[in-house]
Amino acid sequence: MPAPIRLRELIRTIRTARTQAEEREMIQKECAAIRSSFREEDNTYRCRNVAKLLYMHMLGYPAHFGQLECLKLIASQKFTDKRIGYLGAMLLLDERQDVHLLMTNCIKNDLNHSTQYVQGLALCTLGCMGSSEMCRDLAGEVEKLLKTSNSYLRKKAALCAVHVIRKVPELMEMFLPATKNLLSEKNHGVLHTSVVLLTEMCERSPDMLSHFRKLVPQLVRILKNLIMSGYSPEHDVSGISDPFLQVRILRLLRILGRSDDDSSEAMNDILAQVATNTETSKNVGNAILYETVLTIMDIKSESGLRVLAINILGRFLLNNDKNIRYVALTSLLKTVQTDHNAVQRHRSTIVDCLKDLDVSIKRRAMELSFALVNGNNIRGMMKELLYFLDSCDPEFKADCASGVFLAAEKYAPSKRWHIDTIMRVLTTAGSYVRDDSVPNLIQLITNSVEMHAYTVQRLYKALLDDISQQPLVQVSSWCIGEYGDLLVSGQCEEEEPIQDEVLDVLEGLLVSNLSTPVTRGYALTAIMKLSTRFSSVNRIKKVVSIYGSSIDVELQQRAVEYNALFKKYDHMRPALLERMPIMEKTATNGPTEIVQTNGETEPSVLDTKHPPPVTQPANQVRTLKQFWYLHSVLCCCSDPVSPWTFQLQLLSPSSNVVPALNQGTVTQVIRVLNPQKQQLRMRIKLTYTHKGSPVQDLAEVNNFPPQSWQ
Amino acid sequence: MQFMLLFSRQGKLRLQKWYVPLSDKEKKKITRELVQTVLARKPKMCSFLEWRDLKIVYKRYASLYFCCAIEDQDNELITLEIIHRYVELLDKYFGSVCELDIIFNFEKAYFILDEFLLGGEAQETSKKNVLKAIEQADLLQENIDFQMRLFAGCQRSRDPTQRAGGNWPDINMVFIISLPHTPSSASYSAVCSLYRLQTQPSSAHNPTQMMFLCICVPQLCLSFLLLF
Numbered sequence: 001m002p003a004p005i006r007l008r009e010l011i012r013t014i015r016t017a018r019t020q021a022e023e024r025e026m027i028q029k030e031c032a033a034i035r036s037s038f039r040e041e042d043n044t045y046r047c048r049n050v051a052k053l054l055y056m057h058m059l060g061y062p063a064h065f066g067q068l069e070c071l072k073l074i075a076s077q078k079f080t081d082k083r084i085g086y087l088g089a090m091l092l093l094d095e096r097q098d099v100h101l102l103m104t105n106c107i108k109n110d111l112n113h114s115t116q117y118v119q120g121l122a123l124c125t126l127g128c129m130g131s132s133e134m135c136r137d138l139a140g141e142v143e144k145l146l147k148t149s150n151s152y153l154r155k156k157a158a159l160c161a162v163h164v165i166r167k168v169p170e171l172m173e174m175f176l177p178a179t180k181n182l183l184s185e186k187n188h189g190v191l192h193t194s195v196v197l198l199t200e201m202c203e204r205s206p207d208m209l210s211h212f213r214k215l216v217p218q219l220v221r222i223l224k225n226l227i228m229s230g231y232s233p234e235h236d237v238s239g240i241s242d243p244f245l246q247v248r249i250l251r252l253l254r255i256l257g258r259s260d261d262d263s264s265e266a267m268n269d270i271l272a273q274v275a276t277n278t279e280t281s282k283n284v285g286n287a288i289l290y291e292t293v294l295t296i297m298d299i300k301s302e303s304g305l306r307v308l309a310i311n312i313l314g315r316f317l318l319n320n321d322k323n324i325r326y327v328a329l330t331s332l333l334k335t336v337q338t339d340h341n342a343v344q345r346h347r348s349t350i351v352d353c354l355k356d357l358d359v360s361i362k363r364r365a366m367e368l369s370f371a372l373v374n375g376n377n378i379r380g381m382m383k384e385l386l387y388f389l390d391s392c393d394p395e396f397k398a399d400c401a402s403g404v405f406l407a408a409e410k411y412a413p414s415k416r417w418h419i420d421t422i423m424r425v426l427t428t429a430g431s432y433v434r435d436d437s438v439p440n441l442i443q444l445i446t447n448s449v450e451m452h453a454y455t456v457q458r459l460y461k462a463l464l465d466d467i468s469q470q471p472l473v474q475v476s477s478w479c480i481g482e483y484g485d486l487l488v489s490g491q492c493e494e495e496e497p498i499q500d501e502v503l504d505v506l507e508g509l510l511v512s513n514l515s516t517p518v519t520r521g522y523a524l525t526a527i528m529k530l531s532t533r534f535s536s537v538n539r540i541k542k543v544v545s546i547y548g549s550s551i552d553v554e555l556q557q558r559a560v561e562y563n564a565l566f567k568k569y570d571h572m573r574p575a576l577l578e579r580m581p582i583m584e585k586t587a588t589n590g591p592t593e594i595v596q597t598n599g600e601t602e603p604s605v606l607d608t609k610h611p612p613p614v615t616q617p618a619n620q621v622r623t624l625k626q627f628w629y630l631h632s633v634l635c636c637c638s639d640p641v642s643p644w645t646f647q648l649q650l651l652s653p654s655s656n657v658v659p660a661l662n663q664g665t666v667t668q669v670i671r672v673l674n675p676q677k678q679q680l681r682m683r684i685k686l687t688y689t690h691k692g693s694p695v696q697d698l699a700e701v702n703n704f705p706p707q708s709w710q
Numbered sequence: 711m712q713f714m715l716l717f718s719r720q721g722k723l724r725l726q727k728w729y730v731p732l733s734d735k736e737k738k739k740i741t742r743e744l745v746q747t748v749l750a751r752k753p754k755m756c757s758f759l760e761w762r763d764l765k766i767v768y769k770r771y772a773s774l775y776f777c778c779a780i781e782d783q784d785n786e787l788i789t790l791e792i793i794h795r796y797v798e799l800l801d802k803y804f805g806s807v808c809e810l811d812i813i814f815n816f817e818k819a820y821f822i823l824d825e826f827l828l829g830g831e832a833q834e835t836s837k838k839n840v841l842k843a844i845e846q847a848d849l850l851q852e853n854i855d856f857q858m859r860l861f862a863g864c865q866r867s868r869d870p871t872q873r874a875g876g877n878w879p880d881i882n883m884v885f886i887i888s889l890p891h892t893p894s895s896a897s898y899s900a901v902c903s904l905y906r907l908q909t910q911p912s913s914a915h916n917p918t919q920m921m922f923l924c925i926c927v928p929q930l931c932l933s934f935l936l937l938f
Contacts, residue, residue, distance in 0.1 A: 011814055051817055058723055058816065060738070080851050087820055095731050117847045120825075127829040128729060152843065159828040189834040196831050234836045237791065244835045247788045287787030294785075322756040327786060358755045 004037055005030075007051045014059070027061050038069055046073060047084045054088055067092050067099050074106045079118065082110070086121045095131030104134050111141040116152055119145070123153070127160035135164040139171050146178040151187040158182070158193035162200045172201055172208065183218050188235055188242055191222065195248045202255050213256055216263045220270045223249050227277060238282045250274070250291040257299035264300040271296055275308055286316070286324050290331070297335050310335065310342040317349045322358055329353060329364035336371045347372050351381070354388045359395075366396060370403040378411040382421060390428050397432035401425050405437060415448040419455050427462050430469025438471050442478055443583045456483040460497065463505060468514045474522045477509060481526025482580060485533040499534045503527065507543060517552050524555060528562045532577045541566055571673075575649070647673040658688070672709075680704040711789070711830035712764060712779045713740075714823075716812065719773050721745045724812050725819055729830035748777055758786050769793050773809050795837065796826060802841055821847070 005013075010030060017023035034049045042049075050069050057063035070092060073085025093100045103125075110122035123145065126138060142164060145157035165172045175197070182194035198215070201208040226241045226249075235242035253271075257264040274292050279285040289312055296309040313335075316328030329350070336343045350372065353365035366388065373381045382404070389400045404425050412418035422441055426433065445455050459476040467473050480487060480502060488496050509515050509523040524547060531540040544566065547559035565573050653668040672680065682704075686697040716725035723745075728737060747761060748768050759766050761779075767789040768777040776793045780786065797807075799822050804811040812819050825843050826834060834840050 007817075008814055015813075055816065058726065060723075079847075083821065083847075083851065084817065087817060087824075091726075094733065096733060115850065117843075117850055120843075120847075124824050124828055128824075129731065131731075155833050156828055159831055159833055162831070163829045188836060189839060192835050193828075193831070193833055234838055237795075242835050243791060244788065244832050247785055251783075251785075283787055284791055287785060287791060290787050291785050322754075323758060323787065323790070326756045326758055360756055360759055 004033060004045050004049055004052075007048060007055065010052050011055060014055075023059075024061075027056050027059070031056065031061070035065060038065070043076070046076075047078070047081045050088050051084050054084075054091055057091060063092055067097070071099070071102050071106070074103060074110075079115070082118060082121055086125045090125055090129055093129070095129065095134075100129075100131060101133060104137050107134070108138060108141060111138065111145065116150060119153055120156055123156040123160045127156070127163045130160075130163060130167065132167045135167045136171070139164050139168070139174060143174055143178055146175065151185065151190050154185075155187070155189040155193040158190065158197045162193075162197050165197075165200055165204065169204055172205060175201070176208075176211075183215060183222065188245055192242075192245045192248055195219075195245070195252050199248070199252045199255060202252070209256070213260060213263055216253065216256055216266050219249050219253055219256075220267060223253075223270055223274070227274060238284050239279055240284050240288065243284045243288055246274075246288050247291045250288070250295050254295035254298050257295070259300070261300050267295075267299065268301060268305060271301070272305060272308065275305075275312060280315075283321070283323070286319075286321075286327075290316075290327055293331055297331070297338075306339060307342055310339060310346075314346040314349065317346060317353070322356070322361060325353065325356070326358070326361050326364065329361060329368055333364060333368050333371065336368060340372075343368075344372060347377065347381075351384050354384060359393065362392065363396065366392075366400060366403070370407060373407045373411060375411045375413075378407065378413060379417075382407065386421070386424050386428070389425065394432065397429040398434060401429045401433050401437070405440070409444075415451050416454065419445065419448065419451055419458075423458055423462065426469065426472040426475065427466070430466075430472040433471040438474050441471075441475050445475070445479060446482075446580055447582050449582070452479075452483045453486040455479060456487045457496075460487055460502070460505070467509060467512060470516055470519050473509060473515065473519050477506060477519070477522045477526040480506065481522075481529035484526075484530045488534070499530075499536050500539075503530065503534070503536065503539060503543075506530075510543075510547070517554060520552065521554055521558060524558050524562075528558075528565075529577050531566075532574050572649070649673075674709050677709060680709045711784070711792075711827070712781065714779075714827075715741060715744065715775075715777045716819075717745050717775050717777070718809060719749070719775070721749060724774065724809065725816060725823070727820070727823055727827075744777065744779075748775055757790060767793070771797050774812070792827075792832060795832075796823065798837060799826060799840055802837070803844065 014023055014026055017026055030052065034053060037045060037049050046069055050066055050073060053063045053066040053069075057066075066088060070085050070088035073081040074089060076082060076085065089100070089103060093103070107122045107126055110118050111126075113119050113122070123142070126134065126142070130138070142157050142160045145153050146161055148154055148157070161175050161178075165175070179194070179198065179201075182197070183191065185191055185194065198212055202212055223246060226246055229241055231239075232241050235245075237243050240246070250271075253263075253267050257267055271292055274288065275296070278288050278292075280289065293309040293312050296305050301309075310332075313328045313331055316324045317332075319325060319328075332343055332346070332350070347369075350365055350368050353361055354369065356362055356365065366385075369381060369385060373385075385400065385404055385407075389397065389404065392400060404421065408418050408421045412421070422444070426441075445451070448455070456479045459472075459479050462472060463476045463480075484499075484502060487502060488499055506523050506527050510520055510527075515523070524544070527540055527543055531537050534540070544559050544562045547555050548563050550556045550559060565576065649671040651669040651671070653666050655664075655666050658664070658666050674680065682701040684697075684699045684701065686699070688695055688697075712728075712730045714725070714727045715723065717723050723741060726737070726741065732740070744761065744766065747759070748766070751759070751768075757767055757769055759768075763782075764779045765782065765784070765786060766777060766779055767786050768775055769790060770776075776797065778789055778793060780789050800807045800812070800819065803818070803822055804815070822840070822844055825840050825847075826832065834843075
């Protein structure tokens with residue numbers, strides 16, 4: 001059998017393929033050759049074949065039949081074989097398959113190999129993809145290597161130990177003795193990996209954390225040496241000595257100082273030193289400053305240091321490099337709760353970031369802007385945020401709209417401003433508004449009694465312009481239904497519409513294809529309400545009766561009930577359709593928190609295709625209540641002898657508290673319509689609370705004077 | 711770091727290093743989605759993005775995108791430095807590296823990465839040391855295999871009496887001698903030490919060792935005659 005082709009040759013050949021099909025053909029041919037070569041147990045070319053297989057695996061083709069071959073390579077004595085074998089193991093094997101456990105023995109032998117590079121391969125593989133079983137078996141070997149004087153192996157053993165601890169946290173104790181003098185190493189590689197190991201241990205165990213707190217002075221010393229030492233060519237990056245180590249030490253200091261005053265005290269000086277002395281012209285310096293800021297904000301640092309940190313972030317915001325700006329915004333978002341005033345100083349820069357071209361920066365700036373809104377800056381901030389809402393990408397509109405509503409609710413300087421703001425949001429981002437916004441807005445409008453005329457006029461005008469944004473249409477139609485009389489009565493500043501125009505608009509909503517069923521329900525109810533506010537009752541009657549045979553069940557039910565109102569209970573209609581009283585604010589109202597993160601999605605993946613279905617709990621409850629009232633009134637009149645003999649109208653009682661000791665009375669008027677002049681009888685059931693406990697009382701009144709019913 | 715991906719502007723994967731256990735299917739899915747997301751970014755945008763619950767740090771060097779996925783508590787800016795350091799290592803190793811180097815020598819790119827990062831963290835912060843280790847390992851690959859084939863059982867066992875064939879110090883010596891750029895004085899002294907070792911009663915007299923020396927270093931052949 002001819003020797004299998006070399007790896008480079010194969011790569012060259014495959015790259016000449018012009019189509020996917022051609023490539024697939026070549027790959028299949030080569031795979032077949034490799035498979036037969038594997039079957040022949042050919043030791044000489046196994047390495048070459050596995051390397052080719054790894055290349056094909058990277059292109060996306062299946063390579064699982066090479067797994068056992070990787071194991072054979074690992075067990076080989078040749079260094080080349082081992083190198084490729086371990087690489088193959090890391091690429092092809094994963095801990096879900098039992099095959100990987102076969103590696104354990106090989107790795108164990110190689111961890112004790114005489115050549116440090118073979119030991120290094122074994123440590124690397126174990127540290128990258130060792131499963132929990134493997135880690136349990138080999139932890140002892142790793143621990144031994146952690147104590148060796150060979151720095152090449154020691155640094156690898158440290159990171160391998162990190163992996164073992166992540167996989168099997170119970171084994172952490174085992175590595176404790178070996179950490180004793182890790183920090184006294186001179187070698188930066190060992191220092192760096194030791195700090196990583198200590199960080200991992202401290203993050204996982206509070207006991208370890210308290211144990212390692214004593215290392216703070218040593219860490220501070222090492223950091224100081226790094227900053228103060230002169231140029232060291234081996235570790236220099238743009239004039240800074242070993243930035244990787246500096247960042248890691250700062251992170252460990254953060255964890256050690258987090259809830260401990262003494263440790264935080266011990267690091268104050270060095271943090272201030274790093275913060276002021278680090279060169280900021282390159283990314284490296286800024287990386288260190290960033291880590292320093294995070295540490296300062298997390299430990300119990302003195303206020304001067306905290307202000308220094310926030311000022312660094314403020315400077316970051318003005319940096320030309322957008323990565324730095326992004327990082328600054330992220331950090332400010334984390335600190336805005338605790339250091340609100342300090343962050344406020346940078347508000348204008350943050351607001352400027354809303355105009356940035358980068359999506360991630362815009363999102364961060366938006367979240368931060370909402371966090372900074374307060375009673376003092378609400379007008380200015382809202383102007384900027386509404387401008388942002390106008391021009392931003394669709395993925396932001398929902399969150400921005402919710403944020404605006406929340407902020408407006410909390411800090412609105414006046415009711416008119418509030419309603420104007422809501423109007424602006426509805427007209428610019430109406431289809432992105434969240435589900436619960438509509439009932440919230442209705443409640444808000446109802447409660448702003450003096451603004452009714454203004455609101456309905458503006459909403460009507462908005463409706464004339466555009467009926468595609470459902471939340472806007474729903475709120476508008478509701479308002480027109482409620483306050484239609486104000487709309488046509490000339491209380492508004494501009495020329496008022498006439499009744500027919502208003503009804504045209506509402507009817508237009510009913511027939512438009514743009515209206516959702518929910519919107520149609522709103523429109524129909526609004527038209528019905530106008531029957532008591534407008535004079536063109538006949539027209540309204542006609543519209544309502546048409547929809548009595550609508551396909552939409554909800555619409556049909558409404559129309560039928562409204563029809564019944566017109567026909568049989570016309571005298572009740574005014575009472576039923578009168579103005580809504582002021583609603584109580586329920587605790588659960590209000591849009592949810594602005595969602596953080598995830599600024600990056602492709603435009604096609606965004607969920608803004610259709611506006612979410614809108615529920616209107618408040619309105620439905622109202623409607624239901626009205627109808628319940630109607631039904632209950634009808635029911636309590638029923639008489640076994642002849643139903644529907646009487647018709648009652650119950651008015652509200654004069655009070656809902658009966659004063660004690662006969663100091664007062666509660667009166668309730670009941671109007672009775674008794675066309676058949678039947679004898680009146682009344683059964684009363686009184687339910688009240690007395691000293692906190694409920695009491696029920698039944699009584700019957702049979703002795704109505706004949707004049708009342710004859 | 712959870713994983714690192716290198717891919718071309720056409721979306722072809724050139725290197726993938728995973729530090730978390732995932733099935734092949736999941737890896738493919740993540741790769742496909744991430745590649746699509748990163749390639750859709752405009753040139754002026756910042757190097758960081760949030761994707762699923764990870765932070766992605768990416769940078770473009772010529773025709774290759776270097777993309778790392780880090781966790782919430784990791785420092786994005788230093789990750790950019792790590793990416794840059796890896797590119798510098800590749801550059802130094804291949805001499806003005808380009809995408810083709812990584813395509814045709816992908817296994818070497820992996821070896822360099824494995825000498826720089828382990829388990830997602832940097833194991834060596836000195837560029838010089840990483841390159842030195844790679845160089846040594848490469849030499850080991852070239853030379854030691856040849857010797858390992860000649861001397862069976864060169865793996866050191868704990869029990870010295872079980873050592874068969876070549877002694878480890880012997881092989882080290884031979885290694886030095888056979889390096890082409892070893893100054894001849896060093897080779898000569900190494901030969902002398904080898905002679906001393908050979909004359910000790912404990913070591914086995916292995917004629918094949920001598921033969922090997924003669925083949926590799928012809929200019930020292932004369933001196934070898936003395937040993938015989």
